[in-house]
Amino acid sequence: MIEQLNDLLNFVKTFCGDICSDVLKVMIKESSEFLDEELASEVNAGINEVRRALYDLQSLGIVTYHRERDEKDGKFIYYWYADIEHLNQLLLQRKRSVLKRLEERLKLEEENSFYICPHDEIRLSFDEALENDFKCPRCSASLEFIDNYDIKRRLKELILCLQEEVSNEERSFTR
Numbered sequence: 001m002i003e004q005l006n007d008l009l010n011f012v013k014t015f016c017g018d019i020c021s022d023v024l025k026v027m028i029k030e031s032s033e034f035l036d037e038e039l040a041s042e043v044n045a046g047i048n049e050v051r052r053a054l055y056d057l058q059s060l061g062i063v064t065y066h067r068e069r070d071e072k073d074g075k076f077i078y079y080w081y082a083d084i085e086h087l088n089q090l091l092l093q094r095k096r097s098v099l100k101r102l103e104e105r106l107k108l109e110e111e112n113s114f115y116i117c118p119h120d121e122i123r124l125s126f127d128e129a130l131e132n133d134f135k136c137p138r139c140s141a142s143l144e145f146i147d148n149y150d151i152k153r154r155l156k157e158l159i160l161c162l163q164e165e166v167s168n169e170e171r172s173f174t175r
């Protein structure tokens with residue numbers, strides 16, 4: 001789960017920025033409810049930046065809030081928390097798409113043979129190599145056939161491992 005979480009935090013960082021991932025980290029670690037000003041002081045950022053981050057995270061479906069009316073002035077107070085269930089679903093979705101990419105890559109490796117330039121590691125499929133008269137498009141050296149057995153084996157291992165994770169998690173959601 002730790003590895004998955006880091007994965008998710010990186011994903012959030014890439015798509016919504018550092019403050020989003022910092023805010024989310026705090027929310028997951030404590031797994032309780034937070035006021036926006038509490039989060040701002042935890043991550044050492046301005047209140048408006050933190051609010052923006054919270055709305056970004058909300059639009060990804062990762063955090064949500066409940067609100068209560070302040071008895072003193074009648075304004076709403078927002079209590080934010082991480083939606084762990086949805087977070088797990090999101091991770092599962094990402095795994096499925098990685099799995100799909102790996103399967104496509106394996107198919108490509110299985111349906112093609114490959115050639116490589118011994119000087120600059122350019123790798124071409126048979127069709128590409130044929131188009132270039134089996135010469136490197138960069139330095140014109142003769143291309144050499146390479147066995148992609150190791151690549152295929154590694155891909156198969158990854159695919160099996162991911163398939164197992166995905167089906168375990170699917171089971172845990174339908175329980």
Ligand SMILES: [Zn+2]
Nearest residue numbers: 117120136139
């Ligand atoms: Zn070359």
